[in-house]
Amino acid sequence: MRRDDEASVGIGSMITFIAIILVSMVICTTIVITYEKMYQNQSNTANKETEEYGKIVIESIFTYVHEPCWQSVSTDPECNFPGGHHQLLMFFHLGPGSSKISDTNIFYHVRCENEVGGLHEVLKPERGASFDHDNAWASTKSTNEGTNGDNLELGRVVLQTDHSIGVDTLEMHTSYLLKIEMYDNQNTVTTDDDEGCRITPDKDTTLLIVIGGGVPTEYKLHFRNYDVGELII
16 A cells, blocks of 8 residues: 555656646746747837838929020020920928938939930930939029029928928928929030930929838829929929
């Protein structure tokens, strides 16, 4: 009987030991899963805090500068040396639910039909830039007026209420202004190295705006005439 009792005690101890191990495994698994979820939640929170998202709401677009001739204020679209400046002014704000967005993370792109074999044929019938600088040559108008170094003329985002203030980070509930440089003449007299689109009633231009690597928003630009101040959108 004593041996049977000892055997029973041994078996009971073994069962208790195995139970303890199983409970410990369950506890460890629970802890690991909990920490994984905490890490994922923290990562998601961090991504949401650093991710920039939203929508550009265009209020209006106007013709700003129409200098179809290279290094000239002439407005003759059929001049002997085309390839001047074709600029628009875009009034806009961020849409509801947008995060703060850096001007280096927003881009515009224009594209149009190339006039192959014609006076206005260009190397590339498209052009793009970020909202922090258009990286284009200054217009003759701004050079003559001494404003070619202003934030607006450089292609930076400025406040609608004060065009002298450049904006690095865009926020909701604020209205902004941006000069869109549609054409880059490369500061050369020929058009065979030019890029971009012209202001012309003959052809429409497509404007794309994209935030980060998101899906572009597309707009059709139809020019009724060459007049500065003409409403496009």
